Amino acid sequence: MSVALPPPEWRVEPRLLAYPEALATMEQRAAEIRAGTARELVWLVEHPPLFTAGTSAAPSELTNPAGFPVFIAGRGGRFTYHGPGQRVGYLMLDLDVRGRDIRHFVHSLEGWLIAALARLGAATRREPGRIGLWVGHGLAEAKIAAIGVRVKRWVTLHGFSINVAPDLAHFDGIIPCGIRDFGVTSLAELAFSADMATLDTALEAEFAEFLTILSNKRKVT
Secondary structure (H helix, E strand, O other), X not given: OOOOOOOOEEEEEEEEOOHHHHHHHHHHHHHHHHHOOOOOEEEEEEOOOEEEEOOOOOHHHEOOOOOOOEEEOOOOOOEEEEOOOEEEEEEEOEHHHHOOOHXXXXXXXXXXXXXXXXXXXXXXXXXXXXOXXXXXXXXXXXXXXXXXXXXXXXXXXXXXXXXXXXXXXXXXXXXXXXXXXXEEOOOOOOOOOOOHHHHHHHHHHHHHHHHHHHHHOOOOO
16 A cells, blocks of 8 residues: 655755755755655755766766766766756655665656756757656767766655756766767757756646656656
């Protein structure tokens, strides 16, 4: 029998958030969710310029000419950039109730972002064998969103980042997610007028459907 959960808390951080504070808050909230003393949480943030290293990060993929701080993230994946103009979403959801299927969770998360960006007119897609969401084809093909998650005692941590209008030159300090053959882009570079608040509205509008798909465990295609 499934257990009814109250709606997750939806929180938008009003300031640039220090990365160590984000990690500490995520860990604490995940523990509280597992203990049954706190609701699930969707936390939308921006960070000052920094790089994070996932569990598969290779030192050769970090050059960091700007000298941005580098943090061990504890999530899956490789090196990722975070900075102003990029929406980072941290998800603390209870897969013990919503379904112990990490692959389905990631697939559902990708679908949520694709649907939200479609509301802004941006056609994004998955690509087999690559992480994140992609736009364009041929020489114009580029990554616009990254995904990196961790699951601890069946509570999710970390989540996604979407490039709204960051300084794309900052990505030059890494091989983003270990993918050398393609660049990165943003809504601003693609001439979409959407700002952070508009993206947040689109994410919130598609969130209920994401939870429905996640919890119902529809067939992953």
